[in-house]
Amino acid sequence: MAMLHWVADPQWVIPNIIAPFIFTTVALTLFKDSTGPFGLYAVLGGGMMGMWGNTLYSSGYAIEFEKWQGTLEEVLVAPSKLLHVIAGRAVSNAVFGLTNMVAVLLVAAFAFRVSLGIADLFLFTVSLILTLLSVSALGLIFASAFVLSRSAQALTNGLETPLYIVSGSMFPIALLPFWVHPVAYVLGPTWGVDAIRLATSSDYASQTFWVGMNVNVAIILDLTVMLIITLAYAVIAAVLFKVVEKRARIKGTLVEA
Amino acid sequence: MVESASQKVSASGKAIVAEHLCKIFNVTKGMLRRNKTEVVAVKDVSFEVDYGELFGLVGPNGAGKTTTIKMLTTMLIPTSGKAIVLGLDNQRDVTEIRERIGIVLGGERGLYTRVSAIDNLRYFADLYGVPPSVRDRRVKELLEFMGLWDRARDRVETYSKGMKQRLHLARGLINDPELIFLDEPTIGLDPEIAIETRKMIKELVEKGKTILLTTHYMFEADELCKRVAVIRNGEIVALDTPSGLKRYVMDTSVVEVEGFGITEKEVARFKELAGVLSVSADLGENKQVLKIQTPKGSEIISEVQEILRNSRIYDIKIKEPTLEDAYLRLVTG
Numbered sequence: 001m002a003m004l005h006w007v008a009d010p011q012w013v014i015p016n017i018i019a020p021f022i023f024t025t026v027a028l029t030l031f032k033d034s035t036g037p038f039g040l041y042a043v044l045g046g047g048m049m050g051m052w053g054n055t056l057y058s059s060g061y062a063i064e065f066e067k068w069q070g071t072l073e074e075v076l077v078a079p080s081k082l083l084h085v086i087a088g089r090a091v092s093n094a095v096f097g098l099t100n101m102v103a104v105l106l107v108a109a110f111a112f113r114v115s116l117g118i119a120d121l122f123l124f125t126v127s128l129i130l131t132l133l134s135v136s137a138l139g140l141i142f143a144s145a146f147v148l149s150r151s152a153q154a155l156t157n158g159l160e161t162p163l164y165i166v167s168g169s170m171f172p173i174a175l176l177p178f179w180v181h182p183v184a185y186v187l188g189p190t191w192g193v194d195a196i197r198l199a200t201s202s203d204y205a206s207q208t209f210w211v212g213m214n215v216n217v218a219i220i221l222d223l224t225v226m227l228i229i230t231l232a233y234a235v236i237a238a239v240l241f242k243v244v245e246k247r248a249r250i251k252g253t254l255v256e257a
Numbered sequence: 258m259v260e261s262a263s264q265k266v267s268a269s270g271k272a273i274v275a276e277h278l279c280k281i282f283n284v285t286k287g288m289l290r291r292n293k294t295e296v297v298a299v300k301d302v303s304f305e306v307d308y309g310e311l312f313g314l315v316g317p318n319g320a321g322k323t324t325t326i327k328m329l330t331t332m333l334i335p336t337s338g339k340a341i342v343l344g345l346d347n348q349r350d351v352t353e354i355r356e357r358i359g360i361v362l363g364g365e366r367g368l369y370t371r372v373s374a375i376d377n378l379r380y381f382a383d384l385y386g387v388p389p390s391v392r393d394r395r396v397k398e399l400l401e402f403m404g405l406w407d408r409a410r411d412r413v414e415t416y417s418k419g420m421k422q423r424l425h426l427a428r429g430l431i432n433d434p435e436l437i438f439l440d441e442p443t444i445g446l447d448p449e450i451a452i453e454t455r456k457m458i459k460e461l462v463e464k465g466k467t468i469l470l471t472t473h474y475m476f477e478a479d480e481l482c483k484r485v486a487v488i489r490n491g492e493i494v495a496l497d498t499p500s501g502l503k504r505y506v507m508d509t510s511v512v513e514v515e516g517f518g519i520t521e522k523e524v525a526r527f528k529e530l531a532g533v534l535s536v537s538a539d540l541g542e543n544k545q546v547l548k549i550q551t552p553k554g555s556e557i558i559s560e561v562q563e564i565l566r567n568s569r570i571y572d573i574k575i576k577e578p579t580l581e582d583a584y585l586r587l588v589t590g
Contacts, residue, residue, distance in 0.1 A: 070366020074428070077332050078384035079355040085384070249334045252282055 023049055024104040028112045044193055046104035048169035051097035051132060052189070053160055055090050055139035062086050063146050083241040086143045090136040098132075123219050124199035131192025134226050137233035138163075138188060144240035169193045188229040195222035271341070272436050272467040273306040273329060278338035279491075280324050298324040300491030302338075306469060308435075311462045313482030314471045317588050321491040322471040326438050329469070330360050343436055356386065359434035361425050361442055370414040374405055374424050377413060378431055385432035399427040403457075419450035426457060437461065439470045443477060455481060475581035485580070487587045494587050502583045509534055509586075510554040511576045512547075514561055518568035519545040526564050532557070535589045544571075550582055 024046035062085075066072035075085060108114040118124045142159060164170050166180055167189045173181060184190045194208055198219050210218035247253075280299040285292070299321040306312040314322050327333040329340050331351045340347040345354050369377050378396040387395060400406045403423040413421065422442065429437055439458065443451040458481060462468055472478055478485045479499045486496040495502055524538045527549055534550040545568075551557050555575055562570070 069369055071369060073327075073332060073362060074360065074367055074381070075384065077330050077355055077360055078381065079352050079386055080384045246334070249332065252280075252333055 021046070021103050021107055024107055025111070028108060028114065044196060045164065045170040047097075047101035048167060048189065048193060049164055050099065050101065050103075051094050051135050052139075052163050052167075054093040054097035055135045062089050062143065081241070082245055083140065083238060087136065087140055087237075090139045090143070091133070094132045094136045094139075098128075101128075118200050120199045120216070120219075123216065124196060127192060127195035127199050127219065127223060130223055130226060130230075131189055131196060134188030134192050134230040134233070137230045137237065140237035141233055141240060144237060144244050163187070163189070166190070167193055186229065188226045188233065191222045191226035191229070195219045195226070198222070270308070271305045272308045272310070272343060273304075273312075273469065274339075274341040275302055275304050275325070275329065276339045276341075278302045278325060278328055278340060279336045280321075280328060280333060281336045297491055299328070299335075302488065302491070302493055304486050304493060304496055306467060308467050309462065309465055310483050311458070311468045311470060311481050313478040313485035314469060314488060315473070315475065315478050315485055315584060316471075316488035320488045320588070322488055323440055325488070326360075326440055326469070326471060330358060330438055331355060356432065357435050359429035359432060359437040360440075361429035361437065362440045367425055368413050368421060368428070371412055373410045373412055374400060374416075374427075375409045377424065378427060381428050381431045387432060395431065395433070399430055403427045419446060419453070422446060422450065422454060423457075426454070430461075434466070436467045436469070439468060441471055441473060444473065451477075475579065475584050479580040487584055489588045495583075499580050502587075503578060503580055505583045505586055507578070509550050509552050509578055509582070511578050511582050512549045512551060512554075512557055512561065513572075513574045513576055514547040514549070514565070514570060515572040515574075516545055516547075516565060516568050516570040517543070519547065519565060520568075523564055523568065527561075530557075530560060530564075535585050537585050537589070548582070548585070550578070550586055 063072065066075055076082060078085075166173075166176070166184045167187050168184060169189070173184045173190070176184070191209075195218075198208055198215050208218055208222075210221055213221070278299055279297075279301055282296045282298060284294050284296050302321065302325050304312075314325065316322050324333065328335045329342055329347060331347055331354055334348060342354050343357050345357075347354055369380070375396060378399065379392060382392045382396060397406065397409075400409050403426060405420060405423055405427070408416070408420070413424065416424065426442070429439075442458065443454050446454060455477060458468065458470070470478070470482065482499065484496065484498050485502060486493045487502070488494070495505065497504075519538070519540065521538075521540070524536060524540075524547065527533055527536045527547065530551075532551050532553045534552070536550075537548045539546045549557065549561070558573060561573065
C-alpha cells in the first residue's frame with residue numbers, strides 16, 4: 001500500500017534515483033584514475049544506499065506514514081501482526097531500491113565507461129536477493145524501536161549513513177578503524193556485499209574476507225554467514241515487536257488520545 | 258449484498274461485557290526536569306451489550322468514550338478491569354477478537370488517499386485475512402452497497418466527505434464482522450449524508466450485526482439506540498433506554514430562551530437560581546440560545562425577564578424534555 005502511495009507521489013524519485021546517482025557519479029569522478037575495483041565500490045555503494053535507505057525509510061517511516069494518513073489505528077487493530085505489515089513494506093521497499101542499482105549501473109556503464117561484466121550472473125542474482133532480505137530483516141529490528149518512539153524519522157536519518165560505511169559497500173572495511181570491524185561483521189549486508197562483489201568481478205578476490213579460497217566457495221560461505229545472521233535478526237525482530245507492541249498498547253503511544 | 262454474520266454466542270450470552278475498565282496514562286512533561294503526571298482517561302466503566310443490539314455511548318469530549326472503545330477493540334490494554342468481547346478475553350485473545358470485529362473511527366483520515374477505493378478495500382481485506390476467492394467479490398458488494406462502485410477506481414482524495422465516510426463504513430465491514438464499533442460516524446457530515454449513514458446503520462442491525470456507537474448527537478442516539486450509556490469523567494453515570502433516560506428529567510421542563518446580547522455573566526446568574534437544574538448556552542454572534550432545565554416550568558419566566566432585562570429576548574418556549582436534556586442534566590449536574 002505504501003508502495004502504491006509512494007509511486008503516486010513523484011517525490012520518490014529523489015531518494016531512489018537521484019541521491020544514489022549523485023553518490024555514484026561523485027565516486028566515479030573522484031576515483032576514475034584509481035586502480036583496483038573502484039567501480040565495484042562506487043556502483044555497489046550507490047546500490048546499497050538505495051536499498052538501505054528504502055528499507056530504513058520504509059521501516060521507520062512506516063509508522064509515521066500511517067500516522068499522517070490517519071490509518072495507524074486501523075492497521076494496528078487488524079488481525080495481521082504489525083511485524084508482518086512492516087516486514088512486507090521493508091521487503092517491497094528494499095526490492096524497489098533495486099531501481100537505484102539499475103540507475104547507477106547505467107551511469108557507470110554509459111557515462112563513465114566502467115566495465116562491469118558480471119562474472120557469475122546466477123550467484124550475483126542470488127547474492128543480491130539474499131542481501132535484500134538481510135537488509136529488510138535488519139530494518140525490522142530498527143522498526144521495533146520506531147514502534148515505541150514518536151521520533152522515528154529523526155532516528156531513521158541518523159542510522160542511514162553508518163550502515164553504508166560500516167557494511168563495506170562504499171570502501172573496504174580494512175580502511176576503517178579496527179574497533180569498527182566487529183560491528184561490520186555482525187551486519188548481514190556486509191557478507192552479502194562481499195558475495196556480490198565476488199560474483200561480479202575476480203578483481204575483488206584479493207580483498208574478500210576469504211582470501212585464497214575458491215571464489216564460489218567464498219561466495220557460499222558469505223551467503224551462509226549472512227543467512228545465519230539474517231535468521232537471528234528475524235528472531236530478534238519477532239521478539240522485539242511482540243514486546244514493544246504490548247508496551248505501546250499499554251502506554252498508548254500508537255493511538256491518538 | 259453483505260452476508261449475514263454467524264454469531265458465536267459467548268458463555269454469558271453477551272456480545273460485550275466490560276467490567277470496571279480503567280485506563281490511566283502516565284504523561285511526562287518537561288525537558289530538563291521531567292514531571293510525571295497521571296491522566297485518568299477512564300475511571301470505572303462497566304456495561305454489557307446484547308447480541309444484535311445497537312448500543313449507544315454518549316458523553317462530552319474527554320469523557321472517555323473513545324478510550325473505552327479502544328480498550329474494547331484491543332488498541333489499548335486497560336490499566337485494570339476486564340473486557341470480554343464476543344466471548345473472548347480482550348487481553349488474551351487479541352487476534353481472534355480482531356478477526357471478528359469491525360471498527361469505524363470515521364473522519365476524513367483513516368484512508369489511503371492517493372490510491373483508489375478498490376485498492377484501499379483490497380489492502381484491508383488482506384490485512385483481515387479475507388480469502389482471495391472472496392475478497393474481490395466482497396469489495397465489489399460493499400462498494401455497491403455504499404453507492405461507490407462507479408467511483409471505485411478513483412483516488413480517495415477526489416471523494417467528498419460523505420463518500421469518504423461511506424468508504425470508512427465499507428472498510429469497517431470488509432471482514433463481515435459480527436460486532437462493529439462506530440465512533441461518531443456522522444460527525445461533520447451534511448444532514449442528508451448523515452441521514453443516509455444512519456439508515457445504513459439501521460440496515461446493519463437488521464442484518465444481525467451488533468453495534469456499539471458513540472455520538473455527540475442525542476437525537477441520533479434517541480433514533481438509533483436500544484440503550485444508551487452516558488459517560489462523564491471516565492465513569493458511566495446512567496445506562497438505560499432513551500425513554501428511561503428521559504425519565505431523569507420528567508419532573509422538569511426545558512425553558513428555551515432565544516435572544517440577543519446575552520452574556521456569560523447572565524448565564525452564570527441563571528445557574529445560581531434556586532430550582533435551576535442545568536443551563537446550556539449557545540452564545541453565537543447573531544443569536545444566543547439558552548436552555549434552562551427546571552421543575553418550575555413557566556414560573557421561571559419572570560426571573561428570566563429580570564435577569565435578561567438588558568438583553569433583547571426574541572422568544573421563550575417551554576418544552577418537554579428530550580434525551581439531550583436528560584444528557585445535559587447527567588453530564589453537568
